[in-house]
Amino acid sequence: MKAITAGIAYFGLVFAAGFAMGTVRVLFLVPSLGERFAELLEMPFMLVATWWAARFVVRHFALARAITVRLTTGLVGLALLLAAEILLAAVLQDRSLGDYITSRDPVSGTVYLAMLGLFAAMPLILARRTSQA
DSSP: OHHHHHHHHHHHHHHHHHHHHHHHIIIIIHHHHOHHHHHHHHHHHHHHHHHHHHHHHHHHTTOOSOHHHHHHHHHHHHHHHHHHHHHHHHHHSOOOHHHHHHHSOHHHHHHHHHHHHHHHHHHHHHHHHHHHO
16 A cells, blocks of 8 residues: 555656646747757656655655565556546647647657656666665
8 A cells, every 4th residue: 555655646746847847848948949859858857856756755655675566656656647648638738649649759759658667667776776785
């Protein structure tokens, strides 16, 4: 149960950071830099936010280093993040899931998929990293 609660908190932290950065990206960066470059420019900041959120959640909830606990946290966060992304695309952009997926830039969209994988794995990555230190 602790891993699920941690996953919800993890999602909330990263979603809030992404929403804030996405607002800045859309309002200020996309008009001058274009969609692809603006998204790629945002990715390192989102990686730092993801790392920070995972670190905070792992410590705050005192998560065990067990693979199942850490992956559950990451996968719960990922499921919620994808649900929120799809919901926002449907409501705010009035798009179907298919339209949303096909509208993604092939370069920044691929990097985004990799970032989703890192997001899901980050609590586990932190467990491995801290156990080796």
